[in-house]
Amino acid sequence: MMKKLYSMLLFFCFALLTACNQTGSSTNLQELKDRDWSTIVEEANGSEVRLYMWGGDEGINEYIDDWLQPRLQEEFNMTLERVPMNTEEILQKLQTEKQADKQTGTIDIIWLNGENFKNAKDHELLAGSFTDQLPNFNKYYDNEDPAITTDFGTEVEGMEAPWGKVQFVFHYDRAKIDHPPQSFDELQQWIENNPQEFTYPAANDFTGNAFLRHLLYAKAEKPSAIYAQPFDQKQVSEAGDPMWTYLQSIQSDLWRSGEHYPNRLEELDQLYGEGEVSMTMGYNEARAESLIEEGVFPETTESFVMEPGSIGNTHFLSIPYNSPNKAGALVAINDMLSPEAQLEKLKPEVWGESSPINFDELSKSQKEQFESVDRGNSVLDQQELEETFLPEAEAEYVDWIEEEWMNELVQN
């Protein structure tokens, strides 16, 4: 009796195993190249587009779910589905699918930049060049701007479309600090006068590494000696030495006497929120706004940038090689690049992130709308941000800093 039951169950399992094998393949991006935009829009009509993106910010999630989704539904009769997944897992999934030669995937749009883009491009996980097909990209974006044509030193070649732009800023509590430091030397002085009140995330953290890149820029002959140069081990060591000396000299005055560094930015943010340290930092000039509103950061939080400037980067949207709905992906990306979508994204109560759009191409009323958005007290004004903007260096610098930081600061 029991045996019979088991064999039936086993059979059931195998029946399930062999069922639902999917076949078919997706349209090639090349085929869409020859069609004009209205045909592509027509093809996208009634389809489903699946957008895979990191989902850890409710402001961003709500922007997609409550604003973009209904808009695409109404204008193009398209269903946008947002799937929360970390970019590393998305790329691993695509990589394996590539290896198994799976031509019909599940992902239509991914959100990425930097090292992830480089990986995806090197392993041919992307559909190819598509930005010159997007009417909004051609009209509103400056396709010669290095912030759009390169991504952490990697040539974009039209394989990803710029969606947003962020700049690195430091945050401080106005109630505790009157005049924030203006340069790394002043910061050093401040740390010496206020021991235990400053720290930065470890070098393997995205933000911690960006902090160290600022220092590297500052200690180099001039910042462009780093970002305009391809990575060169020997050359970078020269700029590196004063950087390690600087870090070693401040170490004993850091939070917990520098014996422990926050592993991730979130830990530093929590320390700052609890009042343990007086400064934090982050790769988004407007990110303090929502944290203040949530009560995580004190209301007296403001931001500052230091000499020689603030590194900024662009993040992009791209289409995987095996997207089942490339026409839909093009239409959705085009819409996400539109001035209306970018304006909505800029509002602090929505996402508060600045736009890579070329303001010279906007109409007068559009420009006014962009300018009238009040980004909040904790955000530096646009002009200061633009004047201090520094581009990202090649992705190799990130690995080099991470490795050397371990040697120079942790093991000594």
Place this chain on the structure above:
Amino acid sequence: MKYKILFYIIAGLLFVSPVFVLLLQSITTPWRFQTAQEMNVQLKSFAVLWSDPNLWTATIGSIVIGAFVLLFNFLIGITAGKALALYSFKGRTLMEALLLAPLLIPVLAVAMGLHLLMIRIGLADTWIGVTLVHLVPTVPYSIKIFHHAYSQLGKPMIEQAQILGASERKQFLTVELPLLKNAIRSVTFLTIVISLSQYAITAIIGGGSVVTLPMVFFPFLDTANPSIMAAFSVWFAAPPLLMYILIEGLLSLLPYSQTPWRNRA
């Protein structure tokens, strides 16, 4: 008696009070120490939680997948555990070592191979594929637990039932299952909790078509807002509790169970 009190104190301190703090944090704004700031009650973190359109699909997805993973764990764990404990056959030690092997290799190390296999047999991006892959980190524990339980039960107990003329089915229902109750409880909790916390392999094998609770929850670990994290953690604890209560209910239907509606005389 003295030890009992000590037990309650330690248990209260180490297990109950952290949960209480978690519950409190989930309904208050983030705490700032040494500022003499009072605690502000808020329900926004739960509002954020419930406003996520994926939350309910993810929760139900997690529970359904967890239930199937549990079912397969019972089937495989009880049969394999019984065989390993009560029958002697050639290569038993080798077999046991092989069955426990998945514990020694991190699932992530074989995730790519598993994904390739799933794509080939057409189970990638399906919930069946996810259920099967969740068996990898759970089944070894179940086998181990049931193996131990059957060893304790011992062969003579089963032989007794056989001598009295019980059919295999009756023997299983009236002798083995009631004595396996504790093992079943452990396996239930362990399996559900492990299955529920699989992020990477669920993401890769499920490919985003299968959305489970960690897929919604884990990205939020990157936020600095402790209230939202606490709210998520409270929500996260619900499926295992629910499943535990369900299994407890099913167990009370077994013969010889002490249930409120039965006389204990």
